[in-house]
Amino acid sequence: MATRLNSVLLGAIVGLCAFRVLAQNSETVLGVPEVNQPLYVAKDGKWACLSDSSIVIDSSQINDGICDCPDGSDEPGTGACGMSGPQFFCKNKGFLPRYISQSKVGDGVCDCCDCSDEELTTGHVFYRGANCSQLQLSFNKFVETELRRYEAGSRALKKMTAHADSSQKPKSKEELSQEISSLSEKLANSEKVLEGEKAEYLERLKTDEPLLYELEQLHIDKLARDVNEQFESVIKVSKAYEELVEILDGLVEGYSRHLQDLVVNDNVKKYQFYKQQNLLKLTCDSKNENGLRDQLMVYFEKELPELFSHGLSDKPAKYLQGKATFVDMLILSKVEYTEVVMEAVGKLREMMLDISENYNRNYQDQDVKKAVEAFKRYTSKYLSVGVVQMPQLLAEKLEYLREFVSAKAPELVTLAGSDIGAEEGGNGLMKQFHYLAQEIPRFFKPDIKSQIEKHQQDVESLRSQVTERRKDLNDIIKRDELGDDERTKSIKKLINDMCPYVENALDGYTYEIHFNGHIFQRANFGDQNQVSIGSFQNLRLNQDLALHKYQEYVRIKYSGDDELVQHLISETKDDKEEYLFGNLYQLNNGLELEFDHGDKCWDGPERSASVFVQCSEKMQINKITEVSRCRYVIELDSPYGCSQVFTYQPFTP
Known part of the structure; x- marks a missing residue:
């Protein structure tokens, strides 16, 4: 044991002597950049610690392997002072100079490509890695690849810019204001003409078709739209119930009971009991309700107008009165029944939520996992589903329509009915003559209603144009208020002109990103439910983000090429990393798009997203990450992410 200890001590002494000799014979102090070498010039063989000039040591004690200064400044090339010492400077002649932490100095691994960090190592250097000339070749290839990528993306961007420039020049605030004024005047005149036509139409109906006139006063078209909207909500409730039952039925049928997952087993038992006691009594069929909805639309949009216009019904008055009552009661009962269905949906959701949050993930039951994933998609799809409430005004209108039809039914007589056949010859002939006397003028009379419909479309078109121009004007005003620089204004203008979008399938979903519109997520399974992740709010050119994303x-x-990436990183005193690729990251313009106010997550916030656009010739989505609940970060490639003013500048030490 004594012999071994003596050997160790002798080795240490020899090592210290080696440190001293190298420190004294070197023209420069190892581990110190050229610019800081003057700090290590000794006076009369003495040198003062950099952070405390009152501590003076012999110049031979610099890089001797013993830490004499509190700041470790006397050991820049040995690592003897650990983390308190300065970062070691690698000259890396023939490649990029960089700093490494003191913990890597003298550890037997060449972290500098010139291996200067192991120059004072007494032990064996067991890993050298690529030398500086090899790394320079790799780096040249890296820069060439990146510049080629930028040039391809830049060319594509220039083509887009040229196309946008060759198209209609964007209007100024003054031009837009004039257009808005002109279009608004046309709109006002068209609305006045339309109102006059409607008034004339109603006046003619008063005389020619008084029953149809009275029906028109009920705004039957609007009533039909409201009923359709109510039934859409009813159908969605039914689908929410049916799909939840389908998830639970699939779970019951497929999961492994022998795994003894108490949470799953308990909820399966609850479901089976609840289904037997309650669900078998429920009447819920979305397909049937969809058919009823179609029939109702035929009734409102076709049957009633034709009946009141031409009396085209061979049914007795009591039938017409009964059908009006049935329609009223059908709509009301279907709406009210959603309360019963939603009560069941609530119970079933509680069971699946308990399973999703608390099932034993160690069991790896595929059918349980499948049910949990299906429930996750389900909650996203049916987040807003609830009990359908019949608006009081709609209920009153339906009741009024029922009373109206019941009151007018006796007057709605058709020539095709049995009454005509019962007429005596003369009276029957006279009635047919009377019918023709009414129909012939109607046949030759200009179709005012069609004219009204056409003018209504014209009015809607003018309204859309006014809205669009006002949006363009507000965008310009907003840009002026934000004080965007010229590059930001340029990319905003280009995106507004070109309205770019990208669509990709990723992780079982198809994503559609409209740069100045919306982001949509559509499932590639089941009924391909679609949700909105957000609508465009603003964009900016974020250079800090461009650097961070380029490093990633x-x-x-x-x-x-781990060696190259490793040698492109220079370590700083505060444990940060500086990349030595010059301004290559600026080939990306830092385009960041912000989207907000998407569909609300189940029991959570509205969806939102930040989109970072990286320079590339192609358009594609690369990565989507949910960084927090319902908050997404999306990375995509596009020419729109290429800087229009980039010129490569290599790293300068």
Whole structure:
């Protein structure tokens, strides 16, 4: 044991002597950049610690392997002071100079490509890695690849810009204001003409078709739309119930009971009991309700107008009165029944929520996992489903329509009915003559209603144009208020002109990103439910984000060349990393798009997203990450992410 200890001590002494000799014979102090070498010039063989000039040591004690200064400044090349010492400077002649932490100095691994960090190592250097000339070749290839990528993306961007410039020049605030004024005047005149036509139409109906006139006063078209909207809500409630039952039925049929997952087993038992006691009594069929909805639309949009216009019914008055009552009661009962259905949906949701949050994930039951995933998609799809409430005004209108039809039914007589056949010859002939006397003038009379419909479309078109121009004007005003720089204004203008979008399938979903519109997520399974992740709010050119994303990109893209990536990183005193690729990150303009106010998550916030656009010739979505609940970060490639003013500048030490 004594012999071994003596050997160790002798080795240490020899090592210290080696440190001293190298420190004294070197022209420069190891581990210190050229610019800081003057700080290590000794006076009369003495040198003062950098952070405390009152501590003076012999110049031979610099890099001797013993930490004499509190700040470790006397050991820049040995690592003897640990983390308190300054970062070690790698000259890396023939490649990029960089700093490494003191913990990597003298550890037997060459972290500098010139291996200067192991120059004072007494032990064996067991890993050298690529030398500086090899790394320079790899770096040249890396820069060439990146510049080629930028040039391809830049060319594509220039083509888009040229196309946008060759199209209609964007209007100024003054031009837009004039257009809005002109269109608004046309709109006002068209609305006045339309109102006059409607008034004339109603006046003619008063005389020619008084029953149809009275029906028109009920605004039957609007009533039909409101009923359709109510039934859509009813059908969605039924579908929410049916799909939840389908998820639970699939779970019951497929999951492994022998795994003894108490949460799953308990909820399966609850479901089976609840189904037997309650669900078998429920009458819920979305397909049947969809058919009823179609029949109701035929009744409101076709049967009633034709009946009141031409009396085209061979049914007795009591039938017409009964059908009006049936329609009223059908709509009301279907709406009210959603309360019963939603009560069941609530119970079933509680069971699936308990399973989703608390099932034993260690069991790896595929059918349980399948049910949990299906429920996750279900909650997103049916987040807003609830008990359908019949608006009081709609209920009153339906009741009024029922009373109206019941009161007018006796007057609605048709020539095709049995009454005509019962007429005596003369009276029957006279009635047919009377019918023709009414129909012939109607046949030759200009179709005012069709004219009204056409003019209504014209009015809607003018309204849309006014709205669009006002939006363009507000965008310009908003940009002026934000004080965007010229590059930001340029990319905003280009995106507004071109309205770009990208669509990709990713992780079982198809994503559609409209740069100045919305982001949609559509499932590639089941009924392909679609949700909105958000609508466009603003964009900016974020250079800090461009640097951060480019660093990530380099680490991932060039992960196959670990040596190069490692030597492109210079470590700083505060444990941060500085990349030595010059201004390459500025080939990306830092385009960041912000989207907000998407569909609300189940029992959570509205969806929102930030989209970072990286320079590329192609358009594609690369990555979507949910960084917090219902908050997404999306990364995509596009020419719109390319800087229009980039010129490569290599790293300068």
